[in-house]
Amino acid sequence: MSIQIQTTDAAHAHYAQHVAKLLEDSAKQRGTGIAKRSGFYLLQKIAEGKAVIALDGDVLVGFCYIESWEHGKYVAHSGLVVNPDYRKLGIAKQIKQRVFDLSREKYPDAKIFGITTSLATMRINSELGYKPVTFSELTKDEAFWAGCQSCVNFDILQRNNKTMCLCTGLLCDPQNTPTLKQSENAKPKLDEVMS
Secondary structure: OOEEEEEOOHHHHHHHHHHHHHHHHHHHHHOOOOOOOOHHHHHHHHHOOOEEEEEEOOEEEEEEEEEEEOOOOEEEEEEEEEOHHHOOOOHHHHHHHHHHHHHHHHOOOOEEEEEEOOHHHHHHHHHOOOEEEOHHHOOOOHHHHHHHHHOOOHHHHHHOOOOOOOOEEEEEOOOOOOOOOOOOOOOOOOOOOEO
16 A cells, blocks of 8 residues: 555546545545535546545555635535545545645635544544634635535535534634644645555
């Protein structure tokens, strides 16, 4: 096994449909809500270099992408997924670290946020310096919240006027986090190949 984690480019376009299926299957398996993304939408993120992919040779191991909101004031990390055959190896943490670094490169002043029901993702985000917040501290961009429409829990979000749902809001504000909290275990050496 030789896993490489890298920022995407057009050469990774053929993985878009596979990522979409992996995201859908993961949501069904966990029985939790997740906003569905089409292969075409994921293809755009891949081609724009706004995604991180983990590969074992040609095998898709994991994926995550970034979206910007309110003219780059906010950046969200979405679609974090790891192939079931590669779980429990710390790959999600490595992908998340790389997508975090990519966000800092592309949007250095943006607040980075996410919403999730996954305890594992909450732990990883906490290690990166995220804090739990109410939805009022996240983007107000209606296009972001419209992305939740395909989630099975969207009715809960609607009933609460987008102030709460089953997801937890997490935010990392670079203005209030001069030194990001990163332990040796939380900061993988991405230039090394896992073997």
